[in-house]
Amino acid sequence: MAKILIVLYPDPVTGYPPVYARETIPEITEYPGGVTVPSPKAIDFVPGQLLGSVSGGLGLKNWLESEGHTVVITSDKEGADSVFEKELPDADIVISQPFWPAYLTAERIEKAKNLQLVVTAGIGSDHTDLNAANERGITVAEVTYSNSISVAEHTVMQVLVLVRDFVKQHQIAAEGGWNIADAVERSYDLEGMRVGVFAAGRIGRAVIERLAPFGVRLSYTDRFRLPQEYEEKYNLTFHESIEDLVKEIDVLTVHAPLTEETRGLLNDELLATMPRGAYIVNPARGAIADRDAIVRALESGQLAGYAGDVWDPQPAPADHPWRTMPHNAMTTHTSGTSLSGQARYAAGTREVLEDWFAGSPLRPEYLIVEGGSYRGTGAHSYAQQPTHSDEQQNNQ
Structure with a gap:
């Protein structure tokens, strides 16, 4: 026994x-x-x-x-x-x-x-x-x-929450306000944006399939390239590396496992190569992102928003800066x-x-x-x- x-x-x-x-x-x-x-x-x-x-x-x-x-x-x-x-x-x-x-x-x-x-x-x-x-x-x-589908659905939700700036809009409504100009000054349509998927395993592919109907332009990187027919079906552009991928996207979703190769990968240097005003949604592992680099990028405006539900460590301490950094839509690890x-x-x-x-x-x-x-x-x-x-x- x-x-x-x-x-x-x-x-x-x-x-x-x-x-x-x-x-x-x-x-x-x-x-x-x-x-x-x-x-x-x-x-x-x-x-x-x-x-x-x-x-x-x-x-x-x-x-x-x-x-x-x-x-x-x-x-x-x-x-x-x-x-x-x-x-x-x-x-x-x-x-x-x-x-x-x-x-x-x-x-x-x-x-x-x-x-x-x-x-x-x-x-x-x-x-x-x-x-x-x-x-x-x-x-x-x-x-x-x-x-996997639970996480993919949560990812799509957080992409929309960031791009449409839902958190601020809901907060205004909950607090009794009706400040429409304030509510929409950072709100955009997802349609037409360039979305990059980092790691196209089961979750990454489910995100691709759920975002495609929004009329976005999709690209991805992965250690294993997807079949040609799959790329053609979703009009996917393949990039050899994360470094190439992030240069040409408006939204990055992260689905890679945490390994020594991916730990701290989203650092100051990589974030600086993204178009100004990009968004990141990371439902994979918190340690893939450099904690303080994310905060700096949001404060400087290099990133327009960051969301996810993974932290390092977990549970995150009460004073973790991702709880209070600007333009975040973080959740506790609930997506899955x-x-x-x-x-x-x-x-x-x-x-x-x-x-x-x-x-x-x-x-x-x-x-x-x-x-x-x-x-x-x-x-x-x-x-x-x-x-x-x-x-x-x-x-x-």
Whole structure:
């Protein structure tokens, strides 16, 4: 029997919801491209309920305990005296979400002598030291695609919020004003603007497909060029590098994983090469952007706006400058944890655990590292130079 340590964000300050705004959520039977949705043998939750907080428990607690496993669920993850730190040394499995990540550093992995499996309920595994996991032979998995569309929708929303300057307009209305000139002095149409997508994986492609009907001019850069027919369908222009891409766009959306190559990439030098008055929406990882460079660019007018829902660290401290910098439309890391998205990544997490306990192979698209090397999605997204066999596996 295993000890499973689950780190989730706290319940609402008003308590776990007794009722919800909607009675049901739409049933999604397949992802774009025919990829199958999570398919556990059973679930112990009602889709549309709050599953990502402690009381929701990803719908796993009753099932795991009925199978004889020990389950610890907590939101307390910071510091030497935290529940996470105290329970980690003898944990066999650690589960957390990108929105409230349990940071598994090399030091923590060294202390976790029993650790065999790390699961991200959602997408993005950079809160785990993947090199340390590889050295220990720990399997790292995530529920790929479970909330990709959730993030893509949030991205499109934030693009429109920035370009139309929605935050200021809503604030004027909420405060009882009717200052139309003030409300529209920074408001533009998205139509006709040049939109660049940095990393055209599942989320990036979903953003392309949702922005195309707005009549924008689309371009992108990625380590792997998209098929010609896809480029032609969306009238996409490919750029070899992010440096080339940003010189010719009005809006940049960021969907790359956090690696040593992308950390701090949006710095003073790169931002200076963008057209004055450009916008950036970053729902990927906060550390891809140089925190203070973003603030300087907004204050100088080089950037007209910055939005996203990812910060460094997470949760962000109360005095983080992105909370108060001008012309921002930041949200706390919520894009991928809509109630709809939670139902899918909770089901996917259970599927991973069912396969793990049965000794069955995990889906390649869920795998980040396994057996000491990058596998599946990890080979595509995190490995520096994916091998031919890794690419074949990722495309299966």
